[in-house]
Amino acid sequence: MKDFISVSPLKVLEKSSRKSLGPGNLGVLIARAGVGKTACLIHIAFDRIFRQEKLVHISLEEGPEKVTSYYNVMYYDLVKALNIADESEIRLLIDRNRMILAYLKQSFETERLRISLKNLAENLEFRPDTLIVDGLDFERAERTLFEGFKDIAKEFDAEVWFSALSHRHITEVNERGIPHPCQQFDDLFSIIIELKPGTSGVFLNLLKDHDNPAIVDNGVRLDPNTFLALS
Amino acid sequence: MVNDINKLRNIGISAHIDSGKTTLTERILFYTKRIFAIHEVKGKDGVGATMDSMELERERGITIASAATHCEWKGYRINIIDTPGHVDFTIEVERALRVMDGAILILCAVGGVQSQSITVDRQMNRYKVPRIAFINKCDRSGADPYKVVEQLRRKLNHNAVLMQIPIGLEDKFSGVVDLVSMKALYFEGVNGEEVRTGEIPAEILEQAQAQREELLDAASMFSDDLMEAILEDRVSDDLICQAVREGTLSRKLTPVFIGSAYKNVGVQLVLDAVNQYLPAPDEVENMSLDLGQDEKEVSLKTDPEMPVVALAFKLEVTPYGQLTYLRIYQGSIGKGDNLIITRTRRKLKVGRLVRMHAGQMEDLTRAYAGDIVALFGVDCNSGDTFTDGRLHYSMSSMFVPEPVISLAINPKDHKAQNNMSRALNRFVKEDPTFRSHVDQESGETIVSGMGELHLDVYVERMRREFSAEVETGNPQVAYREAITRRISFDYIHKKQTGGSGQYGRVAGFMEPSDEGVYEFVSQVKGGVIPTEFLPAVDKGFQSCLTKGQALGFPVLGMRVTVNDGQSHSVDSSERAFRQAAIGAFRQAYMKAKPVILEPIMKVSVESPSEYQGSVLSSINQRRGLITSSTEDGTFTIVEAEVPLAEMFGYATVLRSLTQGKAEFTMEFSRYAKVPESIAKELKSSAEKRSKGEKKS
Ligand SMILES: Nc1nc2c(ncn2[C@@H]2O[C@H](COP(=O)(O)OP(=O)(O)OP(=O)(O)O)[C@@H](O)[C@H]2O)c(=O)[nH]1
Ligand SMILES: [Mg+2]
Numbered sequence: 053m054k055d056f057i058s059v060s061p062l063k064v065l066e067k068s069s070r071k072s073l074g075p076g077n078l079g080v081l082i083a084r085a086g087v088g089k090t091a092c093l094i095h096i097a098f099d100r101i102f103r104q105e106k107l108v109h110i111s112l113e114e115g116p117e118k119v120t121s122y123y124n125v126m127y128y129d130l131v132k133a134l135n136i137a138d139e140s141e142i143r144l145l146i147d148r149n150r151m152i153l154a155y156l157k158q159s160f161e162t163e164r165l166r167i168s169l170k171n172l173a174e175n176l177e178f179r180p181d182t183l184i185v186d187g188l189d190f191e192r193a194e195r196t197l198f199e200g201f202k203d204i205a206k207e208f209d210a211e212v213w214f215s216a217l218s219h220r221h222i223t224e225v226n227e228r229g230i231p232h233p234c235q236q237f238d239d240l241f242s243i244i245i246e247l248k249p250g251t252s253g254v255f256l257n258l259l260k261d262h263d264n265p266a267i268v269d270n271g272v273r274l275d276p277n278t279f280l281a282l283s
Numbered sequence: 284m285v286n287d288i289n290k291l292r293n294i295g296i297s298a299h300i301d302s303g304k305t306t307l308t309e310r311i312l313f314y315t316k317r318i319f320a321i322h323e324v325k326g327k328d329g330v331g332a333t334m335d336s337m338e339l340e341r342e343r344g345i346t347i348a349s350a351a352t353h354c355e356w357k358g359y360r361i362n363i364i365d366t367p368g369h370v371d372f373t374i375e376v377e378r379a380l381r382v383m384d385g386a387i388l389i390l391c392a393v394g395g396v397q398s399q400s401i402t403v404d405r406q407m408n409r410y411k412v413p414r415i416a417f418i419n420k421c422d423r424s425g426a427d428p429y430k431v432v433e434q435l436r437r438k439l440n441h442n443a444v445l446m447q448i449p450i451g452l453e454d455k456f457s458g459v460v461d462l463v464s465m466k467a468l469y470f471e472g473v474n475g476e477e478v479r480t481g482e483i484p485a486e487i488l489e490q491a492q493a494q495r496e497e498l499l500d501a502a503s504m505f506s507d508d509l510m511e512a513i514l515e516d517r518v519s520d521d522l523i524c525q526a527v528r529e530g531t532l533s534r535k536l537t538p539v540f541i542g543s544a545y546k547n548v549g550v551q552l553v554l555d556a557v558n559q560y561l562p563a564p565d566e567v568e569n570m571s572l573d574l575g576q577d578e579k580e581v582s583l584k585t586d587p588e589m590p591v592v593a594l595a596f597k598l599e600v601t602p603y604g605q606l607t608y609l610r611i612y613q614g615s616i617g618k619g620d621n622l623i624i625t626r627t628r629r630k631l632k633v634g635r636l637v638r639m640h641a642g643q644m645e646d647l648t649r650a651y652a653g654d655i656v657a658l659f660g661v662d663c664n665s666g667d668t669f670t671d672g673r674l675h676y677s678m679s680s681m682f683v684p685e686p687v688i689s690l691a692i693n694p695k696d697h698k699a700q701n702n703m704s705r706a707l708n709r710f711v712k713e714d715p716t717f718r719s720h721v722d723q724e725s726g727e728t729i730v731s732g733m734g735e736l737h738l739d740v741y742v743e744r745m746r747r748e749f750s751a752e753v754e755t756g757n758p759q760v761a762y763r764e765a766i767t768r769r770i771s772f773d774y775i776h777k778k779q780t781g782g783s784g785q786y787g788r789v790a791g792f793m794e795p796s797d798e799g800v801y802e803f804v805s806q807v808k809g810g811v812i813p814t815e816f817l818p819a820v821d822k823g824f825q826s827c828l829t830k831g832q833a834l835g836f837p838v839l840g841m842r843v844t845v846n847d848g849q850s851h852s853v854d855s856s857e858r859a860f861r862q863a864a865i866g867a868f869r870q871a872y873m874k875a876k877p878v879i880l881e882p883i884m885k886v887s888v889e890s891p892s893e894y895q896g897s898v899l900s901s902i903n904q905r906r907g908l909i910t911s912s913t914e915d916g917t918f919t920i921v922e923a924e925v926p927l928a929e930m931f932g933y934a935t936v937l938r939s940l941t942q943g944k945a946e947f948t949m950e951f952s953r954y955a956k957v958p959e960s961i962a963k964e965l966k967s968s969a970e971k972r973s974k975g976e977k978k979s
Contacts, residue, residue, distance in 0.1 A: 115438055116911035116922060117401075147924075152911035156437075157430070159914045168895065168912060175900035176909065 055134050059280040060099045061092045064245060064256045064272040069264040073211040073243050075181070077262075078202060080214040082234060083247035088254055089215035091279040092247060093184050094126045096213055101149045102142070105181040108169070108210075109152045112160050113187035116152045123150075129278040151178060162200030169208055183212045190216040190233035198240045230259060253282055288585060288653050289563045290359045293610070295349075295379040297407070298389035299399035300368030300948075303419040305332045305346050307389065307544040307553070308365040313474060314551055315354035315361075317640055321474055323545075334365045339743055347740055349375040349597065351608055351655060353638050353645075359558045362655040368399055370950045371734035373406075373684065374716040378665070380406050381681050382596045382610035382655065385561030386414040387553065392426035392452075392541070396434040398887040398948040404439045409682060411567070413531050415538050415556050416441075421449055422456045422543040432539055441537040444501040446527070447552070448494050449541055450484060459541055459549050460487065462495045463523050468552065475547025501536060502526035524559055531560045564653030569612050571668075574625065575675040587615040587651040590673040591622065598665050598713045600748070603644075606637075607661045612678070614671065616656070617649035625668040625677045635659035664712050683715045687882035687927055687951050689731035690738045691722075691756035702751035703728070709749075710741055717741060724835070731761050733951070735931075760882060760928040762965065763839040763954055764831030766875035769794035774870050775849070776863035786854035787812075787863035789820055790847035793871050796840045799954065801828060804844040812848035812860065819857040820845055823864025832869065833877040834969045839954060841875075879962050880954040882927040888937065890945030892919040897940045905929035906958075924952055928961075 057063075065071055073079040083089045100107045111119045127146070131139050153168055172178040185201070205212045216233055226235035230244060238244060244260035254274040273282045296304045305324050309332045312318045322330040324344050331341030334350045346367040353362050364379040366372075380386065386407055390400060407414055416435060418428045428449055435443035447459040450467060458469040460483050467484060471477040483491050499518065503510040506526035512518045530536025540556055542549020565585035571592055572578045583592055591614030599606045609616070616622070620633045637644040637657050650656040663669075668677045694700040707719045707730070717737070719730045732738045735758055745751040773790040789812070796802055803821040812820065828838040848863075886907065888898050892914060898921050902909055907925035930949060937945050957965070 116913055117438065120910070147908060147910070151909065152913075154911060154913040156913060156915040157433075159916060164892070164914060168914075171896040171899055175896050176903050 056098065056102055056130070059133065061095045061256055061272065061274055061279060061281055062099050063281045064258055065243070068243070068258055068261045070262055073213070075209045075211055076202075076206045077242035078198065078205060078212045078214065078240055079243035079245070080216050080234060080241050081245050081247055082216045082218050082231060082259075084218050084220055084249075087247050087249050088274070088276070088279050089217070089247065090122060090186055091126060092256075092274075093186055093213060093215055094123055095279055096182070097123070097150065097184055098126070098130065098146075100182045101146055104145070104149070106149050106178060107151070108172070108180040108183045109150060110160075110165065110183060110185045111152060111154045111187060112185070112189075114154070115156065116154050119152050119154065119186075126279075130280070133278055133280055151180070162197065162204060166204055166207070169204070173208075180208065180210050183208075183210050185212060185214045188214055188216070190214075190237075193237075195237060195240075198237050202240055228260075249276070254279065288565050288651075290558075291564055291653050292359060292361045292557050292561055293382065293384045293564060293653070293655055294361065294557055294561055295364045295366060295376075295383040295386040295412070296389065297366045297376050297380065297386055297403045298368055299391065299394065299397040299403070300345065302368060302389045302391045302394070302397075302400075303544045304365055304368065304389055305334050307387075307417070307419065307550060308332070308334050308352075308363060310475075310544050310547060310550040311363065311554060312352065312354060314476060314554065315356050317352070317354050338747060339740060345369060347372055347375075348599070349379045351597070351639055351657075353640050353655075356554045357558060361554075361557060369736060370399060370402065370948065371732070371737035371740075373402065373733065373950070374714060376403060376406055377683075378596045378681055380410045380412050382594060383410075383412060384564055384567045385557070386412045387557070388414045388416045388537075390416060390418050390431050390435070391423075392418050392421045392428050392431060393423050395427075395431045396438040397889075398950070401438065402950060404441075411534065413534050413562055413567075415531065415540060415553075415560055416443060417549075417553050418539060418541045419544050421452060421541055421548070422454065422546045424453045426452050426456065428452075428539075428541045435537060435539065442501065442530070442535055443537045443539050444498050444527075445494055445541075446498065446538045446556070447541050447549070448487065448491055450487065456543060456546070456548065459552070460491045461552070462491065462498050463520050465491065465495065468549075470548050470551070475550070478551055498527075499523070502530060505530040505533070505536065528560050532562050532566060571612070571676040571678050573675065574677055578677075580679075581676070583612045585652045586613060589613045589652070591616060591620075591669065591671040592674060592676050592678070593622075593669040594678045595661075595663050595665060595667045595669065598663075600709065600713075604660050606639075607658045607663060608655065609658060609669065610655050611650055611652050613652050615649055615651045616669075618647070620671065622669045623672045624663050625670060625675065626664070630672075631661055631663075633658060634661075666715065681715075684733065684951055685761070685882075685954075686716055686718055686731035686733060687761050687884075688734060688738065689729050689759050689761045690742075691725075691727045691729055691759075692742065692753045693727060693755075695752040695754060699751045699753060702749045703745060703753055706741075706745045706749040706751050710744075720829075723830075727756075758931065760926075762834070762836040762957070763880040764833045764836045764877045765799065765839045765880055765954075766793060766795055766841050766872065766877050768876050770871045770875040772867040772871040773847070774863055774867035776859055776866050778859075784851075784854040785856060785859035785862065786849075786851035787816070787856075787859040788847075788849035789845055789860065789863040789867045791843065791845035791867075793841050793843050793868070793875055795875075796842040798840070800840040801825060801838075802840070802842040804842060806844055806846040807848060808846075811850065812845070813850055813855070816850065816855065816857060816860040817845075819860040820848075820864045823861035824868055826861075827865055827868040827872070831877055832872050834879060834965055836879065838877075839880060879957045879965060881957045881961075883924050883952050883955045884927050884930060884949040885952040886923050886925045886930070886947060886949040888921045888923075888945055888947040889918055890921075890941050892917055894941045894945060895919045895921065898937075898945065901933075901936060901940055905933070925949070926955075926957075927951075 222232040225231045230238040242262050246257045248255045256272045313321050324332045340347050349364050349366040351364045366376045366379045418431050435441045450458040467481045469479045509522045509526040569583045570580050573581045593609045593611045595607050597608040636647045694703045717732045771792040775788040778785040824843050831838040902923045907923045909923040911922045913920045
């Protein structure tokens with residue numbers, strides 16, 4: 053699956069200081085509605101899974117059927133784009149290495165997540181390297197929630213990726229250049245990436261790169277249909 | 284009456300197990316005056332619900348076979364099919380939906396969209412059936428119809444909209460507010476038969492208004508007239524109803540009704556909704572295959588003057604003889620008419636033609652397109668198409684799932700032997716998911732079906748209805764074989780014994796098929812195999828599929844392509860080519876590296892969240908692959924794929940792990956290759972079996 057790495061949106065991190073988010077850290081993708089946050093998160097998931105790592109997908113809005121069907125659609129595009137002939141092995145890898153945890157009707161609490169992760173480790177030997185959190189409402193989230201996630205990231209030695217919804221009409225950024233809705237928590241995140249639609253595709257920009265100043269020209273352009281990196 | 288097709292409804296009632304389908308149907312029969320007393324499923328009076336007429340159904344309090352009945356409501360004639368909820372009887376739902384024009388999807392106000400609701404919904408989509416939803420059991424503690432509407436949207440992708448809101452809930456549930464007329468409705472009298480209209484209670488008025496706004500928003504998407512009327516503030520009940528009807532028929536809107544069948548709340552309004560929102564027979568398109576035109580799809584017209592096309596969708600043995608339920612799609616059928624069964628081209632004469640009313644029969648002289656009726660004493664299979672001979676049509680086939688579990692049965696004595704084979708003959712005709720064959724090696728009769736309960740019911744019915752006492756073995760998983768690579772064959776069948784000889788050569792290749800079905804492709808050029816012998820070649824290959832050479836399990840499917848061959852002007856015959864195909868199959872099969880497949884079930888376990896860990900480990904121990912865990916309130920639903928072979932006895936294990944607080948459902952998902960270790964085990968037990976036989 054060498055090819056995949058070259059088209060994954062995670063390519064944006066290749067130019068970053070550590071080339072990855074790293075265990076114990078939080079990362080976030082910021083974009084307006086409909087730009088493709090979930091799609092990019094799923095590509096992050098594929099990247100991890102293809103490296104034989106374990107992944108937990110935490111969905112705070114949709115049930116597991118929807119999440120699965122989203123993966124299937126993305127996967128189908130990927131198979132086409134990379135011209136993969138025999139994909140049964142890969143499919144098996146996805147089934148084995150991905151776990152979906154869904155929380156319906158605002159039933160999410162970090163404590164419940166902690167219990168589930170413990171249960172997965174103790175009963176299934178399933179220890180995720182990466183957690184993906186989709187559908188978290190950043191505008192209503194308290195700082196303590198992210199602190200809770202940070203604790204979980206450290207405790208389970210995993211990296212955690214979020215998606216955050218921004219708005220067209222809120223353009224302000226904080227003194228470090230971080231936009232709404234992450235400007236109050238940016239110290240808790242190690243990597244912050246912004247997704248922006250443009251005329252020739254969707255652009256990924258690295259806004260925060262651990263403790264280093266983000267390099268200016270670091271953009272990656274994505275195909276707006278498949279969300280795979282264009283060269 | 285006859286031509287009033289607009290006032291005819293054919294509807295199915297389907298849902299998750301125990302959600303109250305039969306209880307609702309019982310009320311419907313009572314309010315439409317088909318029955319004069321209400322009997323509960325497993326009620327204290329011991330009578331049992333009318334539609335659960337089978338002794339076994341009454342004892343167990345579940346529906347096993349779907350039952351059709353007819354009733355009349357406010358000038359409309361309604362044919363209703365009550366279907367079972369348990370997955371083992373899923374074929375009953377499948378064929379009911381196949382012939383229904385509309386459906387009521389019932390949901391439990393506490394359980395919401397449960398695993399079987401999802402399956403049923405998928406079946407409704409398969410046959411493009413417009414539906415209304417009824418949220419039942421609003422009297423139960425924990426009832427939350429708003430939550431259920433939300434689940435309809437999220438889990439089933441329905442554009443669901445409440446047509447009513449509850450007045451009180453749980454033990455205070457007393458009636459509903461109709462959001463169209465903006466009136467409160469209460470159901471009084473001993474059995475809720477008196478519908479009293481009142482003003483909306485002040486404390487829920489605001490909510491009712493808000494919900495009505497939502498309803499108007501949703502409905503106006505289907506009617507410009509309503510949209511305009513809303514802007515001009517002159518909305519009428521009729522405009523709303525028309526818009527909702529439009530949305531429902533196009534399957535883009537699901538109107539949601541609420542109530543409690545058990546407490547007799549809201550049932551009459553569901554009947555009103557059936558009349559108002561579900562389609563008349565001529566408002567849905569029904570397709571048929573014209574066998575005279577290479578199976579071209581043709582549309583049928585709900586017109587009594589056109590040539591007859593009807594489908595036998597269900598067979599049932601009654602104390603009065605064998606009944607065949609028919610849906611007439613086109614033309615009309617009268618007593619004394621001649622009909623032809625498309626499959627066999629056999630002719631039959633219509634003797635008695637009846638309509639079923641809750642166990643009673645009404646004799647008819649003629650029935651017309653759109654209706655559902657039954658014939659007496661007709662010999663056919665379920666799924667057969669009937670015509671009057673003018674058309675050579677076949678209704679497209681129904682989706683029939685493969686059996687996943689089998690059981691060896693042995694008659695206790697000689698009498699039982701005969702009765703058993705009579706019973707099996709009957710059951711196989713009635714139910715396409717029930718199969719029976721005699722194992723050539725052991726001589727045992729093996730029946731297979733959709734689950735333990737399914738087979739259990741048939742064994743019980745053999746005893747009760749056919750006095751066939753049988754002993755059963757342990758249930759076995761229905762394994763399959765499938766080839767994994769493409770292999771060529773080239774086989775000559777040649778025999779010279781006295782008189783005329785046999786000669787046929789068949790060449791080509793076999794390869795795995797994606798869908799796991801058998802497919803025969805002929806690429807024979809220049810008539811090297813004469814066209815008239817090709818069906819024999821096809822049949823020859825097919826006959827080999829019943830028993831693979833790897834371990835003797837049925838072969839799940841493959842694509843066979845024949846591209847060369849040879850014939851002899853005198854010695855070639857159908858028989859010779861059939862034999863040649865069998866030879867070719869045997870030549871290639873083992874080289875195509877067959878593997879053993881086992882049924883994998885989609886399992887869903889719902890339990891209080893504190894048991895998540897135990898549930899996960901119980902599945903993990905069963906070679907299960909957990910795909911997700913969903914927290915919903917205080918409950919957790921774990922979903923997994925587990926080999927059926929590991930699921931025997933799981934109910935007991937789960938009960939003790941969770942103090943009886945968890946529930947699980949499973950349904951067939953797919954066939955998958957068994958692990959090497961299990962393939963070995965199967966192999967050695969197959970070897971032992973055949974050795975054992977040789978000794979005896
Ligand atoms: N509290 C309450 N119980 C109900 C209601 N409707 C049905 N029940 C009970 O639920 C149980 C199952 O009802 P059935 O009508 O047999 O359900 P079903 O959907 O036909 O079940 P299957 O055909 O076996 O799938 C029975 O004990 C009913 O009395 C209701 O509105 N409220
Ligand atoms: Mg029932």
